[in-house]
Amino acid sequence: MTHDLVIRNGFVVDGSGVPGRAADIAIDGGRITAVGKISGKGVSEIDAKGELVTPGFVDVHTHYDGQVTWGDTLTPSSIHGVTTAVMGNCGVGFAPCKPQDHDRLIRLMEGVEDIPFPVLTAGLPWDWESFPEYLDSLSDKAFDIDFAAQLPHAALRVYVMGERGANREDATPEDIAKMAQLAREAVEAGALGFSTSRTLNHRTSDGQPTPTLTASEEELTGIAMALKEVGKGVLQFVSDFNDPQKEAAMLRQIVERSGRPLSVSLAQSDLAPEGWKRLLGAIEQAVDGGLPMRAQVCGRPVGVLLGLELTMNPFSAHPVYQEVRDKPLAEQVSALRDPDFRARLLASEPDPNNPFVKSLLRQFGKLFTLDAVPDYEPEADRTVEAIARARGVTPEEAALDLMLEDDGHSLLYLPFLNYAQGSLDPSHAMLSSKATIPGLSDGGAHVGMICDGSFPTTMLTHWTRDRTRGPKFPLEWIVKRQTADTAHWMGLNDRGLLQPGFRADLNIIDYNNLTLHRPEIQRDLPAGGRRLMQRATGYTATIVAGEIIYRDGAPTGAKPGRIVRGAQHAPSISRIAAE
Numbered sequence: 234m235t236h237d238l239v240i241r242n243g244f245v246v247d248g249s250g251v252p253g254r255a256a257d258i259a260i261d262g263g264r265i266t267a268v269g270k271i272s273g274k275g276v277s278e279i280d281a282k283g284e285l286v287t288p289g290f291v292d293v294h295t296h297y298d299g300q301v302t303w304g305d306t307l308t309p310s311s312i313h314g315v316t317t318a319v320m321g322n323c324g325v326g327f328a329p330c331k332p333q334d335h336d337r338l339i340r341l342m343e344g345v346e347d348i349p350f351p352v353l354t355a356g357l358p359w360d361w362e363s364f365p366e367y368l369d370s371l372s373d374k375a376f377d378i379d380f381a382a383q384l385p386h387a388a389l390r391v392y393v394m395g396e397r398g399a400n401r402e403d404a405t406p407e408d409i410a411k412m413a414q415l416a417r418e419a420v421e422a423g424a425l426g427f428s429t430s431r432t433l434n435h436r437t438s439d440g441q442p443t444p445t446l447t448a449s450e451e452e453l454t455g456i457a458m459a460l461k462e463v464g465k466g467v468l469q470f471v472s473d474f475n476d477p478q479k480e481a482a483m484l485r486q487i488v489e490r491s492g493r494p495l496s497v498s499l500a501q502s503d504l505a506p507e508g509w510k511r512l513l514g515a516i517e518q519a520v521d522g523g524l525p526m527r528a529q530v531c532g533r534p535v536g537v538l539l540g541l542e543l544t545m546n547p548f549s550a551h552p553v554y555q556e557v558r559d560k561p562l563a564e565q566v567s568a569l570r571d572p573d574f575r576a577r578l579l580a581s582e583p584d585p586n587n588p589f590v591k592s593l594l595r596q597f598g599k600l601f602t603l604d605a606v607p608d609y610e611p612e613a614d615r616t617v618e619a620i621a622r623a624r625g626v627t628p629e630e631a632a633l634d635l636m637l638e639d640d641g642h643s644l645l646y647l648p649f650l651n652y653a654q655g656s657l658d659p660s661h662a663m664l665s666s667k668a669t670i671p672g673l674s675d676g677g678a679h680v681g682m683i684c685d686g687s688f689p690t691t692m693l694t695h696w697t698r699d700r701t702r703g704p705k706f707p708l709e710w711i712v713k714r715q716t717a718d719t720a721h722w723m724g725l726n727d728r729g730l731l732q733p734g735f736r737a738d739l740n741i742i743d744y745n746n747l748t749l750h751r752p753e754i755q756r757d758l759p760a761g762g763r764r765l766m767q768r769a770t771g772y773t774a775t776i777v778a779g780e781i782i783y784r785d786g787a788p789t790g791a792k793p794g795r796i797v798r799g800a801q802h803a804p805s806i807s808r809i810a811a812e
Contacts, residue, residue, distance in 0.1 A: 234272075234273035235273055235274050235275070235276060236259040236260060236261050236266065236267075236271070236273055236274070236275045236276070237260050237261045237262065237275065237276055237277070237779055238259075238260040238275050238276065238277045238278070238279070238737075238776075238779055239257060239258070239259050239260070239271050239273070239274065239275030239277075239278045239279075240257060240258040240260075240278075240279045240281050240286060240739070240741065241257045241271070241278060241279070241280050241281065241282070242255065242257065242280055242281055242282035243255070243256065243257070243258070243281030243282070243284055243285070243286035243741065244281075244283075244284065244285050244286065244744075245258065245268065245286045245731055246285060246286070246287050246708060246709050246712045247268070247287075247288065247730055247731035247732060248287065248288040248712055248713050248716040248717040248729050248730045248731060249713065249717060249730060249732075250709055250710060250713040250717075251709060252707075252709050253285070253708065253709060256268050256269055256270070256286075257269065257270060257271035258271070258286065258731060258739070259271045259273065259275070260275075260737040260776075260779045261779070262779070263736065263737055263778035263779040263780075263793070264733075264734060264735065264736060264737050264779070264804075265731060265732060265733055265734065265735050265736075265737050266733055267733060268731060268732065268733065277781075279741060279773075279774060281741050281773070283743075284741050284742060284743055284744065284773055285708075285740075285741070285742040285743075285744040286731070286739060286740070286741055286742075287314070287712050287716065287731070287739065287740045287742065288316075288712070288716040288717070288728065288729050288730060288731050288735075288738060288739060288740075289314060289315065289316025289317065289378075289716070289728070289738030289739055289740055289775065289776070289777065290313070290314045290315045290316065290317075290689040290715045290716060290719075290740070291315070291316070291317045291318075291319075291715065291716060291719040291720040291723070291725060291728065291729055292310055292315045292317070292318045292319065292672070292674055292676060292686075292688075292689065292715075292719070293319045293496075293529065293670065293671075293672045293719050293722065293723055294319065294322050294469075294498075294529055294672035294673050294674055294675065294676075295307075295310060295318045295319060295320045295322065295380075295674060295675065295676035295677050295678075295686070296320055296322060296323070296325070296342075296346050296348075296675055296676065296677045296678035297310075297318060297320045297380060297676065297677035298320050298321055298325075298326045298327055298342075298382070298385075298677075299327065299342065299348060299352075299353055299356055299357055299677075300356075300677050301320070301371055301374075301376065301380060301796075302327075302356065302357055302358055302370070302371070303356035303357070303358070303759055305374065305375060305376050305377065305792055306376065306377045306788070307376060307377060307378050307380060307676070307677070307794070308377075308686075308766065309676060309684065309686035309687060309766055309767055309768075310378070310674070310676040310677070310686045310689075311377045311378045311775065311782065311783070312768060312769065312772070312775075312783065312786065313686060313687050313688075313689045313690045313767075313769060313772075314689050314690065314740040314742070314772055314775055315378060315676070315686075315689055316378050316379060316728075316738035316739075316740075316775065316776075316777050316794075317378060317379040317380065317381070317720070317725060317728060317738065317797065318378060318379075318380045318381075318676060318677075319380070319381050319382075319383065319425060319723055320380060320381070320382055320383070320677070321382045321383030321384065321385050321424070321425075321428055322383065322428050322469055322471075322675075323345060323346075323385075323428060323430045323435060323469075323471050324385050324386040324387045324428050324429040324430035324435070324443060324445045324471075325338075325341055325342050325345050325346065325385050325387050325388070325430070325435070325443070326338075326342075326382070326383075326384075326385030326387075326388050327342070327357060327359075327367065327388065328361055328362075328363065328364045328366070328367030328385075328388055329362060329363045329364050329367075329388055329389060329392040329415065330359075330361075330362060330388055330391075330392060331362060331392060332359070332362075334391055334392070334395075335357075335359055336354075337391060337399060337437075338387070338388055338391070339353045339354060339357070340437045340438045340439060341387055341437045341438075341443065341444075343437070343438040344435070344436045344437040344438040344439070344440075345430075345435045345436065345437075345443065345678075346675070346677075346678035346679060347544065347678060347679040347680060347681055347682050347683070348677075348678060348680055349680070349681075349758075349760075349762055350438065351759075351760040351762065352680075352758045352759050352760055352762035353759075354760070355759035355760035356758070356759035356760075358370070363415075363418075364384055364389075364415065364418070364419040364422065364424060365418060365419065365422035365423075367382070368382060368422055368423050368424070368796060368798060371796045372795075372796055372798070374795075374796075375792035375793070375794065375795065376792055376794035376795065376796075377777065377782045377783075377788065377791075377792055377793075377794050378777050378782065378794040379738075379777065379778075379794045379795060379796070379797050380794070380796060380797065381423075381425045381723070381725070381796065381797040381798075382423075382424055382425065382796070383424055383425050383426045383427060383428045383467075383469060384415075384416055384419040384420070384424045384426070384427045384428070385428055385429075386427065386428060386429035386430070386444075386445045386448070386456070387429075387430070387443055387444045387445050389412055389415060389416065389456075390404070390412065390444045390445055390448070391444055392415070393408055393411045393412050393415070394408050398444050399441075399444045400444075401442065401444055401445075401446055401447050401448075403449060403452075404448070404449065404451075404452045408452075409451060409452050409455035409456075410455070412452070412455065412456055412459075413455045413456055413458065413459035414459070416456045416459040416460065416466075417459045417460075417462060417463050420459075420460055420463050420465055420466040420799070421463055422798070423796075423797075423798025423799045424466065424799075425466065425467060425723055425724065425725075425797075425799065425800065426460070426466040426467035426468055426469060426493075426494075426723075427456055427457070427460065427466060427467075427468055427469070428468075428469040428470070429445045429448065429453065429468075429469070429470055429471075430443045430445050430446070430470075430471050430472075431445065431446055431447075431448070431470065431471065431472040431473065431480075432446070432471050432472055432473045433446065433473060434473070435471070450483050450486075450487075453483075453487060454486075454487050454490060454491070457487050457488075457490070457491035457493055458490065458491055460491060460493045461490075461491040461492055461493060465724065465799065465800050466493060467493060467494045467495070467496065467722070467723060467724065468487070468488075468491075468493050468494065468495040468496070469495075469496050469497075469529075470484060470495065470496070470497040470498070471497065471498040472497060472498075474508070474512060477508065477511055477512055477515075478511075478515075481512060481515040481516070482515075484497060484526070485515070485519050485524065485526070488519065488524050488525065488526055489524065492525075493525070494525035494526070494527070494722065495525070495526050495527075496526070496527040496528065496529050496670065496672070496722070497512075497516070497526075497527075497528055497529065498528070498529050498672070498673060499512060499513060499516075499528035499529065499530050499663060499669070500530065500531070500535060500650040500651050500673070501650060501651045501652070501653050501659040501660075502650060502653065503649065503650075503653045506653040506654060506659075509659065509663065512528070513528055513663065513666060513668065513669070516528050516668045516669075517666060517667070517668040519668075520667060520668040526668065527668055527669055527670045527722060528663065528666070528668060528669045528670075529669070529670060529671075529672030529673055530660065530663040530664060530666075530669045530670075530671065530672065530673065531651065531660065531671060531672065531673040531674070531685070531688055532657070532660050532664055532671065532688065532691055532692050532695065532696055533609040533610070533651065533657065533660065533685075533688065533691050533695065534609060534648030534649075534650060534651045534652040534657070534660075535648070535649060535650035535651060535673065535683070535685065536646050536647055536648035536649060536650075536652070536683070537646075537647045537649060537682050537683060538603070538644050538645070538646060538647075538682060538683060538684060538752060538765065539594065539600070539636075539644065539645040539646070539647060540636055540641075540642070540643065540644045540645065541562060541565050541566070541569075541636055541637075541641045542562055542641070542642070542754045542763070543644070543681050543682060543754070543765070544681035544682045545594060545682065546594070546636060546645070547594045547595065547597075547600070547629070547632045547633075547636075547645070548578060548632075548633070549594060550583035550584045550594070551578060551581050551582070551583055551584070552581060552584060553574075553577050553578045553581040554578060554581075556568075557569070557574075562640075562641050562642075563640075563641075565641060566637060566640060566641040569633060569636075569637060569641075570637060575633070578633070579627070579629055579630060579633070583595070594647070596647065597616065597617040597618040597621065597628035597629075597631075597632065598616055598617075598618040598619075599616065599647060599648065599652075600616060600617045600618075600632065600645050600646070600647050601615045601616055601617070601645065601646045601647075601648070602615050602617070602620070602635055602643075602645060602646070603643075603644045603645065603646040603751055603752075604751065605750065605751050606748060606749065606750065606751070607646070607749060607750075607751055609657075609691060609695060610656070610657045610695070610700065610702055611646075612655075613655055617631050617632050617635065617645065620635070632645065642753070642754075644751060644752065656702060656703065657695075657700075657702070657703065658703055661696075661703060661704060661706075664696070664706070664714070665706075670714070670718055670719055670722050671688070671689075671692060671714050671715050671718075671719060672719070673685070673688070674686050674687075674688040674689070679765075680758070680762070680763070680764035680765060681763065681764070681765065682765075683765070684752040684765035684766070684767045686767070687749055687767045687769065689715055690747065690749050690769045691749060692711050692714070692715055693708075693711060693712075693742070693744070693747060694747055694748070694749060696711055697711050698744070698747075708744075716728075716729040716730070717729040717730050723800075724799075724800030724801065725797065725800065725801050726800070726801055726802055726803040727801040727802065727803060727804060728801070733804075734803075734804025734805070735804055736778060737776060737777075737778060737779040738776065738777050738778065739774075739775075739776045740772060740774070740775050740776070741772075741773040741774040741775075741776075742771055742772055742773060743771040743772075743773055744771070746770070746771050747769065747770070747771030747772070748769060748770050748771055749767065749769045750767065750768050750769065750770070751767070752765045752766060752767040753765070753766055753767075753768075754766075768786065769786070770786060772785075772786055773785060777791075777793045777794055778793040778794075779793070780793040782794075
């Protein structure tokens with residue numbers, strides 16, 4: 234028998250959680266047809282001897298809602314082994330939307346996810362109004378990987394309530410009924426679920442809180458009950474948990490009433506370093522009680538990248554720096570190396586009218602260098618404060634000198650979540666819990682400040698191979714967490730396992746040499762916009778629906794990816810046998 238593709242001699246970690254084994258994999262018609270010793274030849278063959286073979290990663294928390302309308306690659310996620318991405322998280326997105334609200338939703342996405350207004354204005358075609366029309370507009374397009382969408386609460390609320398919704402007024406029973414109706418229609422059209430935000434960190438670019446910040450329990454329950462009626466769809470929440478006990482009880486009650494799976498973002502905060510334990514405990518109690526609830530967690534700090542090419546750096550609030558901020562990088566570097574300009578800058582004070590930037594960016598004791606191969610669990614001696622002390626200079630001088638390295642391309646790293654005590658032990662504890670799933674990469678967002686679409690690579694390199702400051706995880710366990718577990722949570726039951734009948738979404742990885750590199754700036758967004766891009770070496774091949782989309786990190790040009798509309802059934806054993 235001849236197969237479309239055969240992968241031979243690989244060390245197969247199949248996503249089920251069992252230890253890996255040497256095996257071949259046969260692929261036909263975009264699906265896996267056999268795993269074991271394959272006697273038949275392949276039209277194409279890959280010798281994976283000495284390499285790791287895994288299912289493609291399923292990233293449940295991205296923001297490609299705009300990027301998929303103007304591009305056909307979901308980078309950076311797809312260059313980190315992700316073969317399915319779920320977007321529409323945190324309650325932000327672009328459908329449903331009336332024409333008069335285009336700018337309103339753009340400013341919300343700009344403020345929440347740091348995607349510039351000119352980029353979105355130039356890139357979004359707005360050839361939709363309703364959410365089903367948005368899905369339709371994407372259904373005829375081809376991409377490098379698969380993706381799926383969730384219905385964003387902010388867009389839904391503004392669509393139904395207009396100015397009242399944007400101003401966070403209480404929804405009337407009629408408003409809730411209309412939102413519920415549209416939520417039913419969205420899920421029936423192919424939305425994987427519904428997302429919302431209840432955090433003050435999510436604001437429009439002009440400073441207004443997200444429209445969903447104070448949405449009532451009645452509103453949220455009404456929408457969740459609409460998903461119950463159609464019997465499908467997940468719920469995704471992010472919240473400040475100002476009253477953790479009350480908020481957690483509300484989320485539990487929504488799940489108890491609706492029966493729909495609900496996940497909520499969870500990370501360690503500097504302000505309450507032990508607070509995550511209480512919330513995780515409440516979710517674990519719910520899981521023990523049989524409720525489908527999970528915390529979305531991640532395996533490294535969430536941190537802001539600072540540099541001369543980026544949205545912010547330690548001198549962003551200094552009036553003297555404003556004189557050169559918008560100049561080309563080479564001119565900035567020249568000015569900052571000039572002794573007179575440098576002296577003026579270092580003698581100046583941050584603008585007192587920008588307290589956020591002034592306080593956030595002056596935390597030199599938490600501001601780390603980021604090497605060519607980044608260390609995301611750095612020791613205290615890598616802080617700007619420690620380096621300044623060793624050099625006998627001020628932290629400001631050290632920060633400036635460090636940013637000027639590599640002709641101004643150097644980056645500094647300021648962790649603000651998951652690193653309150655200078656260790657990733659809290660992340661280890663969160664990842665270990667049966668009540669969590671990996672997420673929070675925000676792929677496609679924060680283009681000038683954060684580059685966390687590489688989380689799946691860190692999960693492999695740091696947590697199964699490289700960590701020295703605490704316990705690691707078994708390789709097969711980490712692979713399962715970001716393949717079968719994430720796919721199943723979203724209802725994508727046709728992928729995430731390397732077993733006959735499942736989608737042929739795979740990675741072939743030079744595991745021993747897999748290396749994550751420092752993020753860089755590239756300018757490939759609409760209107761000439763810039764974004765951070767982080768690459769890795771060691772991905773020998775990434776395969777989507779049986780087609781190789783990347784080979785040794787380079788795109789092949791294949792575009793087998795499509796929008797996934799709705800939950801997908803697991804393959805039928807009888808059907809597989811018949812085929």
